[in-house]
Amino acid sequence: MTAISFSTNTEFDRLTPRAWLEAILVPAIVLDEAGILLAHNTHVEDLLQHHAAPTLGKAIEGPFRIMADRVRRVAGLETRAWFEQPIGNAWYRIAAYPLRARPDGPVMQAIIATDITKQKHAEFEIRESEGQLEEATRIAQLGTYKSIWDTGAAHWSPNMYIIHGLTPGSPLTGRDRYGELVHPDDRHLYERYAAIQSEGKALNGAEYRIVRKDGSMRWLRLDARVLFDADGQSYATFGTCQDITEGKQREQELRNLLRRNAILYEALDASPIGVAVVTTDSPRPEVFYVNAEFVRLTGYKASSLTKRSIGALIPGDDASQWDMVLEALHTSGGGAFELTCARRDGTTFLGQIEVAPVRDHPGRDATVFVLNLRDITLDRQRSAALLQSQKMEALGQLSGGVAHEINNLLQPVLALSDLGRDIADKDPVKVRKYFEVISSSARKARDIVRQVLTFARRDTPEVAAYPIAGLVRDALRLLQSGLPPGIKLVEHIDAGAVEAVVNPTQVSQVVLNLVKNAADALDGEGDVTVELTCVDIDAANAAALTVSPGQWIKLRIADDGEGMDSYTLSRVFEPFFTTKVAGKGTGLGLSVVYSIVNGWGGALKMESEVDKGTTAMIYIPVVATP
Numbered sequence: 013m014t015a016i017s018f019s020t021n022t023e024f025d026r027l028t029p030r031a032w033l034e035a036i037l038v039p040a041i042v043l044d045e046a047g048i049l050l051a052h053n054t055h056v057e058d059l060l061q062h063h064a065a066p067t068l069g070k071a072i073e074g075p076f077r078i079m080a081d082r083v084r085r086v087a088g089l090e091t092r093a094w095f096e097q098p099i100g101n102a103w104y105r106i107a108a109y110p111l112r113a114r115p116d117g118p119v120m121q122a123i124i125a126t127d128i129t130k131q132k133h134a135e136f137e138i139r140e141s142e143g144q145l146e147e148a149t150r151i152a153q154l155g156t157y158k159s160i161w162d163t164g165a166a167h168w169s170p171n172m173y174i175i176h177g178l179t180p181g182s183p184l185t186g187r188d189r190y191g192e193l194v195h196p197d198d199r200h201l202y203e204r205y206a207a208i209q210s211e212g213k214a215l216n217g218a219e220y221r222i223v224r225k226d227g228s229m230r231w232l233r234l235d236a237r238v239l240f241d242a243d244g245q246s247y248a249t250f251g252t253c254q255d256i257t258e259g260k261q262r263e264q265e266l267r268n269l270l271r272r273n274a275i276l277y278e279a280l281d282a283s284p285i286g287v288a289v290v291t292t293d294s295p296r297p298e299v300f301y302v303n304a305e306f307v308r309l310t311g312y313k314a315s316s317l318t319k320r321s322i323g324a325l326i327p328g329d330d331a332s333q334w335d336m337v338l339e340a341l342h343t344s345g346g347g348a349f350e351l352t353c354a355r356r357d358g359t360t361f362l363g364q365i366e367v368a369p370v371r372d373h374p375g376r377d378a379t380v381f382v383l384n385l386r387d388i389t390l391d392r393q394r395s396a397a398l399l400q401s402q403k404m405e406a407l408g409q410l411s412g413g414v415a416h417e418i419n420n421l422l423q424p425v426l427a428l429s430d431l432g433r434d435i436a437d438k439d440p441v442k443v444r445k446y447f448e449v450i451s452s453s454a455r456k457a458r459d460i461v462r463q464v465l466t467f468a469r470r471d472t473p474e475v476a477a478y479p480i481a482g483l484v485r486d487a488l489r490l491l492q493s494g495l496p497p498g499i500k501l502v503e504h505i506d507a508g509a510v511e512a513v514v515n516p517t518q519v520s521q522v523v524l525n526l527v528k529n530a531a532d533a534l535d536g537e538g539d540v541t542v543e544l545t546c547v548d549i550d551a552a553n554a555a556a557l558t559v560s561p562g563q564w565i566k567l568r569i570a571d572d573g574e575g576m577d578s579y580t581l582s583r584v585f586e587p588f589f590t591t592k593v594a595g596k597g598t599g600l601g602l603s604v605v606y607s608i609v610n611g612w613g614g615a616l617k618m619e620s621e622v623d624k625g626t627t628a629m630i631y632i633p634v635v636a637t638p
């Protein structure tokens with residue numbers, strides 16, 4: 013564009029520059045080619061009111077300091093030029109127009125300032141909201157795209173590229189190339205989504221996977237709408253594409269978690285033991301969960317137990333039993349109990365209950381407990397029967413010895429009563445002596461018979477504190493005569509008068525079973541050692557024996573017979589486990605010994621080696637050392 017030329021012979025020619033500048037309603041100045049201010053209008057003064065007033069004939073640097081450089085850059089140009097400039101609180105568009113007074117005259121500059129503050133603010137606002145939108149879509153991992161149907165052109169937002177692992181603006185060549193990005197397993201899906209869009213239909217929450225060039229897999233979600241032009245003609249698809257990989261992963265984790273939970277619940281329901289989870293945050297322990305077996309055992313539904321609290325299992329008014337359980341729940345120590353529980357229908361069963369705290373933080377008091385419930389009514393009956401049958405077996409073994417003992421005692425009774433009858437008149441002193449022997453023998457026989465009767469009795473054995481040494485000696489004496497003649501008992505009974513809380517019949521049952529096994533292992537020929545001593549068990553040994561450290565009575569019964577291999581040794585305490593021929597062994601001996609010793613609060617250990625022999629050690633708690 014060339015400079016505007018004024019014709020010299022017009023009215024306009026006679027106007028002073030100042031006069032025509034005043035006709036312009038915005039600030040305007042005229043500069044000569046050297047940048048000297050030739051004229052300005054009053055609007056310039058308004059604009060520069062806080063600055064030094066413009067001075068005609070002076071360079072523009074002074075008053076227009078802030079924009080002088082830029083003015084100079086546009087001044088002297090043969091073309092129109094403009095720039096935007098903030099002055100005070102306002103924005104101006106400063107435009108320079110080349111101006112020639114005469115066609116061959118020098119180029120002056122008319123400089124006009126237009127207030128563009130409003131546009132500028134609007135522009136800022138738009139830029140800001142665009143920036144925020146961009147940021148929001150970036151945060152939401154949301155890309156947008158537009159496909160123009162006519163041309164097949166696709167416009168992607170920068171985020172769209174980022175989501176696909178591409179450099180923003182890199183060329184896309186049609187759907188074929190996009191298809192390459194789609195996960196092979198999801199290509200059929202994507203084909204369908206593309207078809208729906210090309211039919212001009214909306215797409216809602218269409219999900220598929222892509223594989224980025226770096227090999228990473230992402231889940232995407234597409235939502236698309238059809239765009240219509242002013243005539244109501246659909247012409248394009250506008251869509252959003254969101255990277256939902258994280259959400260998908262969380263969804264998958266949640267699904268795995270739910271599956272794990274479901275499996276755990278299934279497993280708990282398959283358990284043959286009743287399981288209840290109880291929380292104690294509230295004043296009354298509350299049932300949080302019960303498994304199927306718990307429901308079956310108690311007859312209460314899970315929901316009604318939850319409402320009722322675990323105390324519903326108390327039979328009648330007897331709440332005292334549950335005190336132990338509740339105590340364990342509160343002190344968070346856990347414990348095991350046997351107690352009579354009530355079913356919903358009022359019937360009762362003997363329950364074995366174990367309470368264990370569930371700690372989510374080590375060291376912190378538990379408020380959640382797991383409670384295992386088992387119906388041991390039948391077990392109890394069975395083991396009572398088992399005990400009885402073993403007793404009868406032991407009784408059978410004893411009877412030989414008993415018969416022998418009683419026979420021995422009957423000898424003097426018979427002989428002396430015959431003798432006494434003959435000399436009754438002649439020697440009353442002698443006869444009196446005979447009677448004493450007879451009565452003492454008969455009394456001894458009565459004691460033996462009594463023992464056998466106690467032994468055979470069915471009721472639960474009463475325990476009391478006894479000097480253990482005497483009981484062991486009695487037992488050995490009683491069983492001695494029942495042993496094969498080749499078996500010699502080697503006794504070391506050194507426990508003095510130490511007492512233990514036991515039942516005498518059970519002591520003889522234990523001794524009898526162990527000595528009998530030893531005699532069997534020796535095949536009727538050899539020594540069986542029976543030792544009774546007091547021992548101090550230190551912490552290290554106590555742990556191995558599963559007893560507490562301190563004073564114990566130790567009963568040791570050893571043989572150097574055939575011994576056992578480790579497999580046999582591992583099974584000896586099982587009821588009915590025997591290696592003996594039918595009629596010789598029942599396999600009950602050691603299991604009975606085990607349960608008796610357990611009942612005393614003692615421990616039992618067995619060591620054996622094939623062809624070397626076997627040692628049984630029994631540890632019995634000491635109650636008193638008089």
Ligand code: ADP
Pocket residue numbers: 525529530533571573574575576580584589590591592596597598599600601602603625626
């Ligand atoms: P039983 O004597 O009726 O077989 P027990 O319970 O008393 O039943 O013993 C189980 C098994 O343990 C025996 O059959 C035997 O194999 C083994 N056993 C027990 N004591 C000894 C021992 N002192 N020496 C070798 N084996 C033994």
Ligand code: MG
Pocket residue numbers: 525528529597599600601602
């Ligand atoms: Mg036996």
